[in-house]
Amino acid sequence: MFLSSALLLAAAGVANAHFGLDYPPMRANTLGKDVDPAYSQWLHPCAGVPSNLTDSPKTEWPLTGGSVKLDLRHQWTYVFINLGLGSDVSNFNYTLTNPFWNTTGNGTLCVEKLSLPADLPVEDGSPASLQVVTLDDNGNALYNCADIIFKADAKPLEGDDCKTVGVTYAPIQVSESSDDDDSQGSDDDAADDSSTPGNAGSATGVNRVALSSAVALAVVFVFGMSA
Numbered sequence: 001m002f003l004s005s006a007l008l009l010a011a012a013g014v015a016n017a018h019f020g021l022d023y024p025p026m027r028a029n030t031l032g033k034d035v036d037p038a039y040s041q042w043l044h045p046c047a048g049v050p051s052n053l054t055d056s057p058k059t060e061w062p063l064t065g066g067s068v069k070l071d072l073r074h075q076w077t078y079v080f081i082n083l084g085l086g087s088d089v090s091n092f093n094y095t096l097t098n099p100f101w102n103t104t105g106n107g108t109l110c111v112e113k114l115s116l117p118a119d120l121p122v123e124d125g126s127p128a129s130l131q132v133v134t135l136d137d138n139g140n141a142l143y144n145c146a147d148i149i150f151k152a153d154a155k156p157l158e159g160d161d162c163k164t165v166g167v168t169y170a171p172i173q174v175s176e177s178s179d180d181d182d183s184q185g186s187d188d189d190a191a192d193d194s195s196t197p198g199n200a201g202s203a204t205g206v207n208r209v210a211l212s213s214a215v216a217l218a219v220v221f222v223f224g225m226s227a
């Protein structure tokens with residue numbers, strides 16, 4: 001059932017909007033012409049690519065969060081990056097994009113360091129997988145996964161290895177309220193904070209920290225691009 005609607009969508013010409021997960025490298029190639037016919041980015045949760053491929057890359061990722069580089073081929077798309085723990089992940093139940101992003105443009109998006117939830121139970125050597133989901137306005141989702149190993153001495157990508165070209169991104173729920181209302185909002189920061197999306201269930205405010213750094217990254221990036 002699902003597979004046949006996926007094939008219909010592909011036949012309708014939407015397939016050229018696929019995307020690449022360049023870093024950490026995806027489990028197996030799901031983009032372009034030489035894709036194993038069993039794989040399709042329309043398939044949840046990982047494009048049909050199993051977690052037990054013997055030759056799939058296991059990228060070392062810092063314990064405090066690492067880099068993600070995407071090859072985006074849409075005029076714009078929403079992006080979600082999720083994390084699941086273990087070596088055979090079925091449940092990608094930690095989100096690293098809270099709020100998720102609206103990316104505009106066709107090119108490479110590289111984020112040097114994605115923040116992790118502070119209570120994430122990982123240590124040196126913990127296996128995990130990342131799931132990247134892109135979603136369009138009609139709810140059509142594409143999936144790609146990459147396997148990682150958390151390492152105390154792993155480093156994020158830097159400089160030329162992590163260049164963003166042709167793409168801008170903004171966390172979706174924040175972009176509107178951060179436009180022009182700074183003075184108006186300054187009287188009741190506490191109230192604003194308590195309504196920050198993603199705080200539910202977090203007694204520590206950790207999600208708010210992750211949120212702020214995502215906003216900071218986006219701001220740095222937007223100004224960098226206009227220069």
Ligand SMILES: *[C@@H]1O[C@H](CO)[C@@H](O)[C@H](O)[C@H]1NC(C)=O
Pocket residue numbers: 050052053054
């Ligand atoms: C991977 O798992 C699938 C199903 O769980 C199994 O059929 C397949 O043989 C496994 N492949 C390897 C390389 O272990």
Ligand SMILES: *[C@@H]1O[C@H](CO)[C@@H](O)[C@H](O)[C@H]1NC(C)=O
Pocket residue numbers: 073074075106
């Ligand atoms: C993306 O860029 C390529 C090459 O620059 C171009 O051929 C293609 O039409 C673009 N796609 C979109 C959706 O803008």
Ligand SMILES: *[C@@H]1O[C@H](CO)[C@@H](O)[C@H](O)[C@H]1NC(C)=O
Pocket residue numbers: 091093
């Ligand atoms: C995520 O899923 C794993 C495996 O199902 C579970 O052990 C873990 O407690 C879950 N974590 C959260 C925060 O839901």
Ligand SMILES: *[C@@H]1O[C@H](CO)[C@@H](O)[C@H](O)[C@H]1NC(C)=O
Pocket residue numbers: 075076102103104172
């Ligand atoms: C996301 O970006 C696209 C292109 O810039 C825009 O058309 C769309 O309205 C944006 N979505 C939201 C929810 O802001």
